[in-house]
Amino acid sequence: MDILLALLALFLGGVMKGATGAGAPVIATPALTLLFNIQTAVAVLVVPNMLSNIWQFWQFRRHVLDQRFLLLFAGSGFAGAILGTWFLVVLNQQILSLLMACAVIAFIALRLSRPDWILRRWLAQKLVVPVGLIGGVLQGATGISAPASLSFLNAMRLPRNSFIGTISVFFVAMSVAQLPTLWAVGLITLNTLALGLGSLVMIALGMPFGNWLARRWSARVFDRVMLTLLALLAAKILIGTLG
Numbered sequence: 747m748d749i750l751l752a753l754l755a756l757f758l759g760g761v762m763k764g765a766t767g768a769g770a771p772v773i774a775t776p777a778l779t780l781l782f783n784i785q786t787a788v789a790v791l792v793v794p795n796m797l798s799n800i801w802q803f804w805q806f807r808r809h810v811l812d813q814r815f816l817l818l819f820a821g822s823g824f825a826g827a828i829l830g831t832w833f834l835v836v837l838n839q840q841i842l843s844l845l846m847a848c849a850v851i852a853f854i855a856l857r858l859s860r861p862d863w864i865l866r867r868w869l870a871q872k873l874v875v876p877v878g879l880i881g882g883v884l885q886g887a888t889g890i891s892a893p894a895s896l897s898f899l900n901a902m903r904l905p906r907n908s909f910i911g912t913i914s915v916f917f918v919a920m921s922v923a924q925l926p927t928l929w930a931v932g933l934i935t936l937n938t939l940a941l942g943l944g945s946l947v948m949i950a951l952g953m954p955f956g957n958w959l960a961r962r963w964s965a966r967v968f969d970r971v972m973l974t975l976l977a978l979l980a981a982k983i984l985i986g987t988l989g
Contacts, residue, residue, distance in 0.1 A: 752781045755979070756945050760952020765960035767802060767910030768896055768917070770949055771795060775889035776850060776979040778945075780986065784842045785834060788889040788924075789933040794946035796921035798953070799914040806911030811904070815874055816912060820919035822878030823885070823895070827923035830886020835931050837887070843987045845888050850980040852893040854973050857900075865901035873898070878916070885920045886927075 755777030759770035771791055778787035803810075810816055834842065865873075881894035895916055899909055928934045 749781060752777045753948060756948035757952040760949035761956035761959065762952075763798065763802075763949065764953030764956025764958075766956075767806075767906065768913045769892065770798065771885075771889050772850065772853060772892045772896075772976060773979070774945065774949070776846060776976075776983055779843065779846060780979075780982060783839055784846060784888065785839075785933055786938065788834060788886075789928050789935075789938040790941045790945055791889060792921050792924050792928060792934070793939060793942040794949055795917055796925065797946060798949055799917040799921070802910055803914035803918060806907050806914065808911075809905070809907035810911040810915060811908060815871065816915055818874045819878045819912070820915050822875045823882040823891070823916050824919040824923045826879040826882020826884075827886040827920040828882075828927055830883040830888075831924055831927040831931070833883070833887040835933075840987055842888065843983055846890060847980045847983045847987070849884055849888050849890045849893050850976050850983075853890070853897065854976055854980075856893060856897040857973060863901055864903050865898070867902065870898070870902050881916070882920055882923070886924060891917075891920065 752774075756770075756774050759772070759774040762769035762773060774791060775784075775787050778790055781787075782790070837845075877894050877898045881891035881898070884894055885891035895913065899913055904912065925934065
């Protein structure tokens with residue numbers, strides 16, 4: 747049952763990524779954590795995250811935000827991911843699982859609380875480094891940077907092409923930081939690389955379907971479906987950790 751859930755989550759993560767340009771780890775990481783553990787889940791998804799985001803960046807490279815903003819955002823995410831990976835290694839499984847569940851719940855709360863709030867560009871320029879750093883730490887420690895990174899760019903109300911191109915660079919930077927760091931501490935193995943390539947297949951299968959849905963479903967309906975799924979995953983992790 748857990749294997750089927752993990753495969754479904756990977757596919758739905760691809761659907762979410764195809765529709766919105768981001769969000770595959772938000773769904774896939776909690777599901778893989780239920781099947782393995784959080785360290786393995788993060789390690790498995792590093793390569794799929796990197797390759798899928800390189801591909802999306804190439805598609806939307808002409809629409810990224812200005813170079814200074816991009817360098818600050820990606821650079822702080824890179825540094826944060828290294829620090830977060832240290833937390834992934836030293837913290838115990840229960841604490842990491844609780845952090846992941848809290849990250850998912852925070853993402854849901856931010857999406858539901860003030861969906862129409864707009865972050866002005868001048869303020870975003872001042873916040874880009876701390877937000878990028880926090881997002882990187884979350885990504886390194888839990889595999890989910892969304893409460894910081896996605897909420898930040900969503901609040902800027904970027905056009906879809908600009909959002910996808912910019913967030914792809916941020917995700918690539920964090921993956922580049924994670925890969926050698928996880929390898930150095932022994933979490934990247936031939937087994938996790940093989941699982942990662944298999945995960946990439948499921949994500950890639952979901953992405954075209956996500957593109958198709960994005961043209962037919964309203965953004966509100968799509969958001970509600972995905973947020974419901976995330977709430978169920980977070981609840982299952984909390985029950986498994988605290989029960």
